[in-house]
Amino acid sequence: MRVGIVGCGLIGGKRAKSLAALGHTVAATADISLERAQALAKAYPGCDAVGGWRELVARADLDTVVVATINDSLASITLAAVEAGKHVLVEKPAARSAEELRPVESAAQQAGVTVRVGFNHRFHPALLKARELVDAGAVGPLMFVRGRYGHGGRVGYDREWRANPELAGGGELLDQGVHLIDLTRWFLGDVSRVSGFAGTFFWDMPVEDNGFLCTHHADGSVGWLHASCSEWKNLFCLEIYGKTGKLQVDGLGGSYGLERLAYYRMLPQMGPPETTIWEYPGEDGSWNAEFRAFEAAVAGRQGSGATLGDAVAALDVVAAVYAQSAGDGRRAA
Amino acid sequence: MRVGIVGCGLIGGKRAKSLAALGHTVAATADISLERAQALAKAYPGCDAVGGWRELVARADLDTVVVATINDSLASITLAAVEAGKHVLVEKPAARSAEELRPVESAAQQAGVTVRVGFNHRFHPALLKARELVDAGAVGPLMFVRGRYGHGGRVGYDREWRANPELAGGGELLDQGVHLIDLTRWFLGDVSRVSGFAGTFFWDMPVEDNGFLCTHHADGSVGWLHASCSEWKNLFCLEIYGKTGKLQVDGLGGSYGLERLAYYRMLPQMGPPETTIWEYPGEDGSWNAEFRAFEAAVAGRQGSGATLGDAVAALDVVAAVYAQSAGDGRRAA
Amino acid sequence: MRVGIVGCGLIGGKRAKSLAALGHTVAATADISLERAQALAKAYPGCDAVGGWRELVARADLDTVVVATINDSLASITLAAVEAGKHVLVEKPAARSAEELRPVESAAQQAGVTVRVGFNHRFHPALLKARELVDAGAVGPLMFVRGRYGHGGRVGYDREWRANPELAGGGELLDQGVHLIDLTRWFLGDVSRVSGFAGTFFWDMPVEDNGFLCTHHADGSVGWLHASCSEWKNLFCLEIYGKTGKLQVDGLGGSYGLERLAYYRMLPQMGPPETTIWEYPGEDGSWNAEFRAFEAAVAGRQGSGATLGDAVAALDVVAAVYAQSAGDGRRAA
């Protein structure tokens, strides 16, 4: 593929590296800072840093666009790229709201292009393995999922773009919580009802720093999820309960700790379960794995990547929690 | 103290052993099975096994009664003992419902006797230490508490008394969940509002096997709690978040794993917190510690033991979750 | 089998329970304390408590004898049982010294009976699995084994029989160290040379409380072993290194902590290894597994149980370390 990257920050750089590793051509870059676009372009022979994203999506020599900007431009750039006939990989949450994203979904369908959303957590090795075990029936029919995800921010976090509702569209629930929602939907299916609470406990900012929610799914299963940016020790944990066993994913590498998957298999005599644990001390391979799934989707094969529909559904859940929290949810720090 | 024990099962036996270790006299025992009362009495010189609990609470030579029966008789026996002028330590949850317990509270006040409820988790060393740290301001003002508690049952669990609503008064939320509620109240204070969901996912029984709840407290703090008896690997975890740090209690010893307390202290520069962990590999000392607190309460000193008011408040929370789950909460397995 | 048990202490009791569970008949018991023999016999219908071990080994209605006495009588009772034509399972270390045990080995050969030595650690699930992985080539040719084993004693430990050289034959090296030696031989084969050091660092006793040793094996592989009864936190760890991976066993359950096996598989690109961990939270099944291997040996099938030759070889290693430590090894506490 010949790929253009819009948004040349941390994530844009990771995507470029992954694209090159997979044999694709990073052909053009764009960023609100031309300097940043040029810095990234320089690392990839033949890559042009262009003046802006409009110019980039219009280029005839690209078949694919990666959109890795901050939240406020994700949807509009994706829409323009889709209308220009490009396949798009857009970073999560793909938009500030479901309202913003629905038109993109329609446009993509009309244009006949493939759009996938960068819910890369699905592609972490522990989660891929968990999914494989669930699909193989290793824990039986699923009952509920428990998710905890959070970080401790950093000095001045409440002055960054993520604390600005205009730029971010929401707070922690939209930022990290949306990963939990996506993973829960990935395992339990569509959300039929949600109850939750978004509150601001610590940071001096007009978006929530904690989101608590309970998702109900068609088959009666439940998601019990909490995302926090006042989680002083970085944490990721997803526990998946079936009628014959449990899977637990801990860590995402780096400051989130060693990634591992524990499989607890209930025995006929019950009592302590049979326990197997896999650890993943290596580098984060989720970016490559996700892009391979994107390639497959472009080639018309079904894959495990998140669609625009998945992102719309996750954003609907976020919006429902915000609506329920309107009265009392957001309190002063 | 001269103590009579009503209910000579596992917990009654533990109480007797603890009483003796603390220098009290186990003077009388009663049980619906006389044989069981006799077996326990035999282990304590001079102890009489009496015909029934009515006879026991009427004995003039006792000043204290321990009530360790199954849930359906906790309140009525406690009431009779109180009316007979005895101090009482009654096992949690002290009744099947708040309605059942409120008259006992009034009677105790009128009789001028001391009643404490055996929420023994408060007296586990990791929780005592957590409380001490919170009181010393080690984590700053509290923001929220996250609790997970559960076990995996055993073959036939859904045929035991805990699965019978008449005898138990409720399911897992009342059984283990009530400990989480009590601990959350102990740290965050009274519950002003609760939302939750009690459901039956696995066991073939007319009470819930999972309780999920979110408690809201007067100061805006939140409890996020889940109790489960389809928790295939036994688990106890309480995470306490303040504005300057976090405390995490894991395990209760035995099949719940090594009990430990981790203290994460946020540094001014933020980033990874300073971390100290205490492990408690020794025997469960909560029974002795709880009874010492009971002694102090009888002697008129304030202590950390749970009062009837605490139990009523916890049962009110349970009832509120049951009410909210009435429509759809309890589904067939 | 119809089995007689000599030595009715903790281990004798465990053996009886295991025998019954496996469908054998516990037909007779003997102990230097008749009372203790009777107490054990009472639990098994039709079992006789006899006056002494000589009487027991002479009984015609027994085909098998389990010898579970303290060290000073293991060899002589086993010899008598063998001469009486019985199969024997004798607890480790089977004798106080190789000298004491060699005649038993000859006698067993002459009598054509089966004798196995209770090195039950081979039958712990993590070690069985480790052996299976080694045999399957999962870690390639073995290079070395590192073993650490120890406990913290208890008040008065230095006044117990294990502190008496006449009764025990040696100290910690003979008591727990011999398990490490046996396991190392099980993985690496015969010991061609040993260097080591036995010393008394803490306890007030005329036997060593710490044994350090390095075993060299025919293929150039090495065992690096340390056993200690001044190991304040109980510990068992065996690390097995091959040219393409590593296995690590931690814990033996109970006070030694959760038993688990970690398998680190080196990848072609090296770097962090692929990691899989199995945990064994269940009850200690080593006693049953060991006796099943004994049954197989009696039936003429080869098994994984330790032979008298294995015990002689392990005791030779112990003796070599003692000889090297004679000058300076044992110092006052």
Next chain:
Amino acid sequence: MRVGIVGCGLIGGKRAKSLAALGHTVAATADISLERAQALAKAYPGCDAVGGWRELVARADLDTVVVATINDSLASITLAAVEAGKHVLVEKPAARSAEELRPVESAAQQAGVTVRVGFNHRFHPALLKARELVDAGAVGPLMFVRGRYGHGGRVGYDREWRANPELAGGGELLDQGVHLIDLTRWFLGDVSRVSGFAGTFFWDMPVEDNGFLCTHHADGSVGWLHASCSEWKNLFCLEIYGKTGKLQVDGLGGSYGLERLAYYRMLPQMGPPETTIWEYPGEDGSWNAEFRAFEAAVAGRQGSGATLGDAVAALDVVAAVYAQSAGDGRRAA
């Protein structure tokens, strides 16, 4: 201080960064690759990259030299710097052998300059805390130290300079093992006798990839140490045993895992020890701490940094193990 750095690789760069952070002036750099010296100099305003180390040590504007080359030049450059009247911080092991280092020790004494050796492990927070606890008597008189240290190499490791006896002076025992020896001496004092074994088990190289050694100290205490570069999962563990407790350091951060210190305090009743654990998730502060100790030493205050005498003593231990292994120790892979 005005400091010149000889050797501008990974470690030289770390030292420069630390020097600047502590307010010193990185005034000159030298390396066998002028380009590398220039690259490092560029990062520090006013810093000159000079043509070679002889030129650097002769500069009148420097008072201190950091020597961070590979092993074959450490001693000779340090000698020249000392003779030029500079204070020197030389990286461990300071020389390829004690023979090479002894003249440097004499020269430094004559010149009246301060030389310290970069055994930076002493300055890791877990080890500093362990030392502080030992000094405070927290574990009583020391009995023995158990150390395990190793890494898994990388593809082509046996073709790097560390595999070349001329350049390195030895193998794994000299490379990582010397840290274990230094730490053991730091806790237990001078080594009076050593027995050990250096062997080549995996890598195709003429130096050992594993060193096993037992050090005996004047007070009867013992070090039991193993260093390995066929340790497939990177590992650092130092266990320090006293008569009333144990300290255990695990990890060094990064690929060696989270650094932590466990303190097991034996109770009068013995049984499970009281356990406290400190974790050090932050950045490696050992470089700054070590340099602060160097500053103190230059200022004439005693500190915890390793002296040339410490390095000579550690190299003597290494040489003794090599001598004992001469016959059979180094075998083909």
